[in-house]
Amino acid sequence: MTDVIVGSVDEIPLGEGRTFAVDGAQIAVFRLRDGSLRAVDAVCPHKGGPLADGLSDDRVVVCPLHGHSFDLSSGVESAGAAMSVRSYPVAVSDGAIRINLRPV
Numbered sequence: 001m002t003d004v005i006v007g008s009v010d011e012i013p014l015g016e017g018r019t020f021a022v023d024g025a026q027i028a029v030f031r032l033r034d035g036s037l038r039a040v041d042a043v044c045p046h047k048g049g050p051l052a053d054g055l056s057d058d059r060v061v062v063c064p065l066h067g068h069s070f071d072l073s074s075g076v077e078s079a080g081a082a083m084s085v086r087s088y089p090v091a092v093s094d095g096a097i098r099i100n101l102r103p104v
């Protein structure tokens with residue numbers, strides 16, 4: 001599948017995440033403090049929490065509902081790897097966020 005443009009990078013403040021609807025899926029895109037992006041499934045596999053609303057640093061996001069944390073690059077749960085979300089290649093070109101929907 002080719003890359004899909006989901007929006008403008010300006011929509012995401014540095015250090016935060018936003019959810020984008022892409023091809024029937026919900027994908028959370030995080031803009032790290034160094035300006036790079038990460039993209040993972042937006043719905044927490046525990047009980048459906050909104051991962052884009054969770055606290056994140058340059059490595060992980062913490063689900064706002066019950067605190068499970070997921071690596072932003074691999075999607076794997078940080079403690080114990082009992083759960084994971086899919087992660088996606090994401091890049092910016094000319095200010096547009098491009099996601100490759102084929103999971104990493």
Ligand code: FES
Binds near residue numbers: 045046049067
């Ligand atoms: S729904 Fe995410 S930790 Fe429970």
